[in-house]
Amino acid sequence: ETGVTQSPTHLIKTRGQQVTLRCSSQSGHNTVSWYQQALGQGPQFIFQYYREEENGRGNFPPRFSGLQFPNYSSELNVNALELDDSALYLCASSSDSSGTKNIQYFGAGTRLSVL
């Protein structure tokens, strides 16, 4: 059973650019959640995808968008990057099966630096 993998691990962009972050969910999981974690803070929920549809969204502007593919992997896209977007971006996968419904499995994250 493979875990959650995210790519790339590190990324440097300049203000105004666009970025795409990728996440492969754990085998058998149909739900992916994305979080932004600033230094010294807890993760902040961006949005969640369930069976290829957005299933909820946190307090993030529309320039944060996402996709989930038929194999349940996911992308996070951020347009018009701002300096405050510099953070660790975490992907978590989970399943709606009753046995493990309450557990999210996280990747190691992508560290994005915006200059």
Place this chain on the structure above:
Amino acid sequence: DAKTTQPNSMESNEEEPVHLPCNHSTISGTDYIHWYRQLPSQGPEYVIHGLTSNVNNRMASLAIAEDRKSSTLILHRATLRDAAVYYCILRDFFYRKKDSNYQLIWGAGTKLIIKP
């Protein structure tokens, strides 16, 4: 949204029990209490969760107050590898869509320091 309150940091000696408190006075009847931990340079890791009754697993125990307004994560014998930030989180049911899943609202957590 129900919120949690945790101490910013705690220290403990290696091989001694650790009790990490969490207050959640506005918890609703359907909120589960989750604990995750984040080791340095890693993504968060699930520890334990519960609703009303105390829970035990191989990593830890979760003691939930009778009124559910507070809970305590218990590490029975802390090791240096348990040094991490521990997050107490309430499950927030946002709008339900089909067989929807859920998301978790995170605070700043408790930084646990283990002294050898």
